[in-house]
Amino acid sequence: MCPKTGREMNKSRFEAFSDGVFAFAITLLILGVVLPEARYATNRELALALLRLWPNAIAYGLSFAVIGIMWQNHHALFRLVERVDRRTVFLNLVLLAGTAFIPFATSTLGTYPTMQAAAFLYGVALSFCATAYNLMLSHLVASRAFHANVSPAAIAQTVRAYRFGWVTYVGAMLLALVAPVVSFAAYVVVALYYLIPRGLDADM
Amino acid sequence: MCPKTGREMNKSRFEAFSDGVFAFAITLLILGVVLPEARYATNRELALALLRLWPNAIAYGLSFAVIGIMWQNHHALFRLVERVDRRTVFLNLVLLAGTAFIPFATSTLGTYPTMQAAAFLYGVALSFCATAYNLMLSHLVASRAFHANVSPAAIAQTVRAYRFGWVTYVGAMLLALVAPVVSFAAYVVVALYYLIPRGLDADM
Amino acid sequence: MCPKTGREMNKSRFEAFSDGVFAFAITLLILGVVLPEARYATNRELALALLRLWPNAIAYGLSFAVIGIMWQNHHALFRLVERVDRRTVFLNLVLLAGTAFIPFATSTLGTYPTMQAAAFLYGVALSFCATAYNLMLSHLVASRAFHANVSPAAIAQTVRAYRFGWVTYVGAMLLALVAPVVSFAAYVVVALYYLIPRGLDADM
Amino acid sequence: MCPKTGREMNKSRFEAFSDGVFAFAITLLILGVVLPEARYATNRELALALLRLWPNAIAYGLSFAVIGIMWQNHHALFRLVERVDRRTVFLNLVLLAGTAFIPFATSTLGTYPTMQAAAFLYGVALSFCATAYNLMLSHLVASRAFHANVSPAAIAQTVRAYRFGWVTYVGAMLLALVAPVVSFAAYVVVALYYLIPRGLDADM
Numbered sequence: 149m150c151p152k153t154g155r156e157m158n159k160s161r162f163e164a165f166s167d168g169v170f171a172f173a174i175t176l177l178i179l180g181v182v183l184p185e186a187r188y189a190t191n192r193e194l195a196l197a198l199l200r201l202w203p204n205a206i207a208y209g210l211s212f213a214v215i216g217i218m219w220q221n222h223h224a225l226f227r228l229v230e231r232v233d234r235r236t237v238f239l240n241l242v243l244l245a246g247t248a249f250i251p252f253a254t255s256t257l258g259t260y261p262t263m264q265a266a267a268f269l270y271g272v273a274l275s276f277c278a279t280a281y282n283l284m285l286s287h288l289v290a291s292r293a294f295h296a297n298v299s300p301a302a303i304a305q306t307v308r309a310y311r312f313g314w315v316t317y318v319g320a321m322l323l324a325l326v327a328p329v330v331s332f333a334a335y336v337v338v339a340l341y342y343l344i345p346r347g348l349d350a351d352m
Numbered sequence: 353m354c355p356k357t358g359r360e361m362n363k364s365r366f367e368a369f370s371d372g373v374f375a376f377a378i379t380l381l382i383l384g385v386v387l388p389e390a391r392y393a394t395n396r397e398l399a400l401a402l403l404r405l406w407p408n409a410i411a412y413g414l415s416f417a418v419i420g421i422m423w424q425n426h427h428a429l430f431r432l433v434e435r436v437d438r439r440t441v442f443l444n445l446v447l448l449a450g451t452a453f454i455p456f457a458t459s460t461l462g463t464y465p466t467m468q469a470a471a472f473l474y475g476v477a478l479s480f481c482a483t484a485y486n487l488m489l490s491h492l493v494a495s496r497a498f499h500a501n502v503s504p505a506a507i508a509q510t511v512r513a514y515r516f517g518w519v520t521y522v523g524a525m526l527l528a529l530v531a532p533v534v535s536f537a538a539y540v541v542v543a544l545y546y547l548i549p550r551g552l553d554a555d556m
Numbered sequence: 557m558c559p560k561t562g563r564e565m566n567k568s569r570f571e572a573f574s575d576g577v578f579a580f581a582i583t584l585l586i587l588g589v590v591l592p593e594a595r596y597a598t599n600r601e602l603a604l605a606l607l608r609l610w611p612n613a614i615a616y617g618l619s620f621a622v623i624g625i626m627w628q629n630h631h632a633l634f635r636l637v638e639r640v641d642r643r644t645v646f647l648n649l650v651l652l653a654g655t656a657f658i659p660f661a662t663s664t665l666g667t668y669p670t671m672q673a674a675a676f677l678y679g680v681a682l683s684f685c686a687t688a689y690n691l692m693l694s695h696l697v698a699s700r701a702f703h704a705n706v707s708p709a710a711i712a713q714t715v716r717a718y719r720f721g722w723v724t725y726v727g728a729m730l731l732a733l734v735a736p737v738v739s740f741a742a743y744v745v746v747a748l749y750y751l752i753p754r755g756l757d758a759d760m
Numbered sequence: 761m762c763p764k765t766g767r768e769m770n771k772s773r774f775e776a777f778s779d780g781v782f783a784f785a786i787t788l789l790i791l792g793v794v795l796p797e798a799r800y801a802t803n804r805e806l807a808l809a810l811l812r813l814w815p816n817a818i819a820y821g822l823s824f825a826v827i828g829i830m831w832q833n834h835h836a837l838f839r840l841v842e843r844v845d846r847r848t849v850f851l852n853l854v855l856l857a858g859t860a861f862i863p864f865a866t867s868t869l870g871t872y873p874t875m876q877a878a879a880f881l882y883g884v885a886l887s888f889c890a891t892a893y894n895l896m897l898s899h900l901v902a903s904r905a906f907h908a909n910v911s912p913a914a915i916a917q918t919v920r921a922y923r924f925g926w927v928t929y930v931g932a933m934l935l936a937l938v939a940p941v942v943s944f945a946a947y948v949v950v951a952l953y954y955l956i957p958r959g960l961d962a963d964m
Contacts, residue, residue: 164368168780169786171369171376175373175380176788176791179383188467194460194464195468208453219369237832241825244786244828263803265803367569371572375573376580376784379581379584399671424645427566427569575776575777576780578777579777582781582860583785584788585860586788586863591868602875602878606877616857620853621853624856631770635770751850
């Protein structure tokens with residue numbers, strides 16, 4: 149009941165706020181799946197309009213996986229962390245700003261799946277998040293924010309996994325400039341890959 | 353305060369995230385109730401436009417019941433569960449992706465209540481969720497994730513109830529192809545039926 | 557850690573889910589304040605368009621107060637309650653369905669403040685919520701769900717306050733049919749009145 | 761498990777509800793970044809349309825920072841507070857109403873960054889929030905709601921910091937009437953300034 153006097157934020161409120169943004173952003177994705185505004189006079193017209201939304205449906209599933217993975221990684225990371233300081237809160241806000249941007253990028257990708265600009269924008273959003281994650285992780289390592297019983301080897305493995313994630317996202321982003329559909333497919337492959345646990349993630 | 357070292361996720365954050373998506377998806381349903389974009393010049397015009405939204409209002413109430421029931425079932429199920437592993441988290445994400453899709457399917461059903469494509473899409477969304485629920489339940493049973501004091505008979509009864517739910521949703525989905533309005537009515541009947549507690553649900 | 561074996565729901569998850577819907581519904585209200593779709597070429601045009609939104613702004617503030625009061629009442633009520641059974645959960649879902657409907661009614665009222673249909677629809681939403689609240693309260697009283705140390709006098713006072721609230725909302729709804737603007741004003745007066753604590757509310 | 765009998769609200773539910781509105785409002789900001797409704801036929805057209813959204817992207821980042829800072833300040837303030845009474849709940853609701861309004865003001869500012877009306881509306885939203893914060897803080901001080909171990913000097917410093925914040929926001933709002941783009945820039949500078957911890961904030 150007494151207030152904490154250190155410089156750290158209460159970790160549970162930090163996590164609850166982050167979870168809230170993850171949960172809201174993931175649910176908002178559906179707003180990117182919209183029927184073109186028209187009155188469909190027949191069942192056939194409506195069915196065709198719905199079927200034409202298949203790229204939006206794939207983009208919806210993709211981003212659901214992406215944000216779901218980010219939420220899991222956030223959870224896996226912060227259960228190892230003991231202290232949340234101002235800089236962590238700031239970098240986390242940057243990460244959340246990238247996450248909350250994903251619904252817009254998803255909607256654009258689902259509507260224009262064959263255009264470079266859409267696939268590139270999607271890559272920018274994911275690379276932005278991956279960059280924020282890596283900066284936050286670097287700060288956590290540098291400020292020795294981890295619990296004492298977390299082994300240096302486990303931390304090093306997590307750092308490697310996050311760097312690898314960054315490279316793949318930036319790679320897929322650059323790929324978008326020359327082959328947007330291949331880039332879209334790469335996002336899906338990377339997401340499926342990350343659904344398989346590795347390193348610290350596996351301990352979640 | 354010390355980090356867990358097992359492979360399980362913290363159950364309370366798992367539940368909080370799921371609750372967030374359920375609560376957010378259920379609140380987003382209202383975005384499917386929209387007045388056609390027009391300036392209504394007289395009270396009579398506005399009143400008629402509002403009255404013509406009655407299928408949207410029924411679809412809203414139906415999906416509110418459906419997601420409300422799913423939230424209750426989720427709660428009833430996981431209070432019996434002791435451990436949440438990666439596979440459970442993954443199957444739960446699939447379930448949540450289906451849940452977050454319901455507002456779109458609801459909006460389509462409310463706008464085109466007499467068309468096969470709309471009633472079928474709604475059935476696809478519910479069947480998808482029911483499938484994810486059954487897969488998750490099978491995994492929980494296979495991985496012995498339940499508390500030790502939950503009786504095998506209670507688990508078997510839950511499994512039967514979930515399978516029965518799956519059959520009714522898939523049945524209503526197929527019915528949509530031949531009789532969309534009857535299918536719509538079937539969704540309402542099934543939802544009302546599930547509002548009555550049975551098996552493990554009754555213990556909630 | 558061990559599962560509860562009674563028929564009650566975990567009260568804290570019940571409250572968290574309800575709080576989630578209240579918080580989301582109250583934040584979604586802003587989606588009812590929209591500029592008519594047009595490109596405003598000059599500052600003067602934009603300023604006039606924004607100023608013309610004043611009924612939307614009042615409706616926004618009104619509904620923010622209404623949902624805020626409902627959240628406070630929900631909180632004040634359930635802190636006195638010991639057990640949450642299935643019927644309470646069901647009636648609470650009905651209440652939340654009414655609450656999540658308020659953003660649509662608010663948007664309609666703000667856009668057509670002088671039309672009977674809009675003021676009546678708003679009254680229907682509030683009366684629906686007030687009815688659900690009264691049914692839920694009656695059930696809580698009948699099932700002796702209150703903590704043992706809550707006095708019968710306090711309960712009786714709350715019941716009276718809730719009935720009085722129901723009468724005022726239904727009255728304002730009926731008033732909408734003859735004098736929509738007076739009804740709109742009445743909603744504001746009632747909301748302001750309820751911001752002043754009384755009875756059990758005052759103990760919150 | 762026993763109900764509290766004082767006049768205070770449960771602080772954790774108060775915080776959870778506020779966090780919900782903050783997290784939801786911050787995620788809703790992305791709805792203000794929308795492509796003009798059109799079918800873009802070529803990649804070049806889409807890329808240009810996305811690039812033209814840069815003021816919306818800046819406004820999005822700005823408001824993400826603003827709401828993020830408000831959430832941090834809310835957290836930093838209430839960890840020092842022992843009691844939450846009805847008046848605090850009311851003033852907090854006023855604050856949240858201002859916060860939930862920010863997505864609309866952000867969308868307007870991002871779409872019309874060079875118009876006085878848009879920059880002024882944005883300033884109105886921020887000044888409204890700053891006023892609510894100052895009134896709430898004054899009430900907390902007057903009602904001696906702080907924990908006993910919070911020093912008067914720390915409280916006085918927080919009061920000064922909040923007053924200074926109010927002055928800057930009102931100043932930027934008035935500046936909007938003569939130089940909207942300078943005012944927009946001022947909002948960004950103030951937000952960046954507040955990202956640097958000071959006074960009680962630094963203890964968060």
